[in-house]
Amino acid sequence: MSEANPMRPYLGTLVGTKPLATNIRLFQVELNDPEDREKFSVWKPGQFLFFSVLGVGEAPFGFANIPERGPVIEVAINKVGHVTRAIHALPLGATVGIRGPLGNYFPLDELKGQNIVVLGGGIGGAPLRPVIQYILSHRDDYGHLTIIWAARSPDLLVFTDEYDEWRAAPDTEMHVTIDRPVEGWTGNVGLITQILEEVAPSPENTTAITCGPPIMIYFVGKTLGKLGFSEDQMLTTLEARMHCGIGKCGRCNLGEKLVCKDGPVFWQSEVSTFLESFL
Numbered sequence: 001m002s003e004a005n006p007m008r009p010y011l012g013t014l015v016g017t018k019p020l021a022t023n024i025r026l027f028q029v030e031l032n033d034p035e036d037r038e039k040f041s042v043w044k045p046g047q048f049l050f051f052s053v054l055g056v057g058e059a060p061f062g063f064a065n066i067p068e069r070g071p072v073i074e075v076a077i078n079k080v081g082h083v084t085r086a087i088h089a090l091p092l093g094a095t096v097g098i099r100g101p102l103g104n105y106f107p108l109d110e111l112k113g114q115n116i117v118v119l120g121g122g123i124g125g126a127p128l129r130p131v132i133q134y135i136l137s138h139r140d141d142y143g144h145l146t147i148i149w150a151a152r153s154p155d156l157l158v159f160t161d162e163y164d165e166w167r168a169a170p171d172t173e174m175h176v177t178i179d180r181p182v183e184g185w186t187g188n189v190g191l192i193t194q195i196l197e198e199v200a201p202s203p204e205n206t207t208a209i210t211c212g213p214p215i216m217i218y219f220v221g222k223t224l225g226k227l228g229f230s231e232d233q234m235l236t237t238l239e240a241r242m243h244c245g246i247g248k249c250g251r252c253n254l255g256e257k258l259v260c261k262d263g264p265v266f267w268q269s270e271v272s273t274f275l276e277s278f279l
Contacts, residue, residue, distance in 0.1 A: 006246050009052055009097030010036045014090050015072060022155045023079040024123055025088060026064065027051070028072040029098055041067045042101065045108060045130035046237055046265040049100030050245055051075060051087060058097065059083040060242045062127030062211075062264070066134050073098060076126035076158060102245045103264050106209060106235060108134055115143035117201045119220055121192055121212025122151045125158045127237050127264075128211050136169050146201050147174040150192035150212075154178055154185055175199055192216060193223040203228040210236045218275040221268050234268035 016028035029051075031037045043049075043063050052058035059081070065074040079088045090096065108131070116135060120128045135142050147166055151157045157176065167174045177188035177195045188195055192212075201208075208229060210220050217236050224234055238259055243249045247261030254274050257263065 007099070007244070009050065009058070009099040010040060012073070012096050012098050014092055014094045014096055017090075017092065020076055020158045020160075021123075021151070023088075024076060024156075024158060025079075026074055026076050027087065027090075028074050029096055030072050031098065032095075037071060040073075040098070040101065041070060043067060043073075044101070044105035045134050046105035046127060047101040047103050048127075048245075048264060049073070049075070049098055049102060051077070051083075052097030052099065053083060053086040053090065054095060054097065056086040057083045058099065059087075060102075060239075060245060060260075062237065063101070064126045064129050066130045066137070068137055069133055076123060076129075078123045099245065103260060104262070106131055106237075106265050111207050112141045113143065113205070115145070115201070115204075115206040117146045117148070117206060117208040119148045119192060119196065119208060119210045119212070120150065120158075121216045122156050123158060124212035124216070125149060126211075128209065129159055129162075131209055132166060136166070136172075139170055143171070143205065145169065145172040146199065147172070148192060148195055148199065149174065149176045150178070150195070150216075152179045153182055173199075191219075193219050196220065196223050197226070200227055203230075203233060206233060208234050210234065214238070214275050221272070221275070231269035231272060232267055236266055236268060236271065237264045238266065238271065238274075239264065 010031050012029040012031040015030045018026050020026050048060050048062045050058045061075040064076045181189050242252045242260045245260045247258045252259040
């Protein structure tokens with residue numbers, strides 16, 4: 001992405017792809033120019049990028065990995081629209097565009113020494129995977145890690161092949177749940193808020209990090225409040241209809257804030273009014 005033209009993407013090659021869940025795949029891209037790879041390898045958990053299919057269009061997605069797990073860029077993409085259908089149809093070796101890194105990020109340096117609760121719902125778990133990767137790669141810098149992972153049904157749970165690694169990490173617990181009973185499922189059944197109440201993490205020296213549908217984020221926030229968490233102990237990341245990603249078009253406004261420029265990571269206190277609009 002040229003410094004003179006922030007709308008111009010870096011060119012990369014699709015070097016890998018694998019299924020994660022129904023209609024959700026992980027895409028791995030390596031930038032073509034070594035200098036571009038060097039410039040780009042500074043993204044942080046919570047930031048996002050625009051992924052473009054030449055001749056079709058572009059769409060924003062959160063990073064699904066950290067640079068330390070690189071050198072490829074990973075994004076999890078749900079096949080739900082024109083651009084995402086085109087991305088899912090790409091063959092290995094295809095040339096794609098990557099624009100970013102964009103937005104702010106989770107303040108993980110400020111959270112060192114704290115306990116962390118990570119709550120992911122469905123594809124909303126994708127932007128939280130870098131948080132988990134970062135904490136596990138710097139395990140001594142953080143306290144107890146609680147992961148609560150949810151989806152409507154088992155086929156919508158993402159990164160299932162990594163659960164054993166996460167559970168086996170030091171001072172880490174993981175809870176997985178689906179919304180309603182499914183034949184053959186032997187794990188937890190219940191909304192993420194129900195499991196959160198059962199696990200009941202202590203708010204003492206703890207920050208909760210959430211991503212999922214806005215209605216889920218709202219009720220997770222309410223449940224955390226019942227457990228004694230303040231809104232300044234809750235971080236979330238939001239999706240919005242972005243077009244430019246650099247704060248120029250105004251399409252992703254959140255009151256006086258822009259999700260692309262002021263977010264996508266916010267403290268719950270910054271977005272509580274917005275989340276109430278989904279009730």
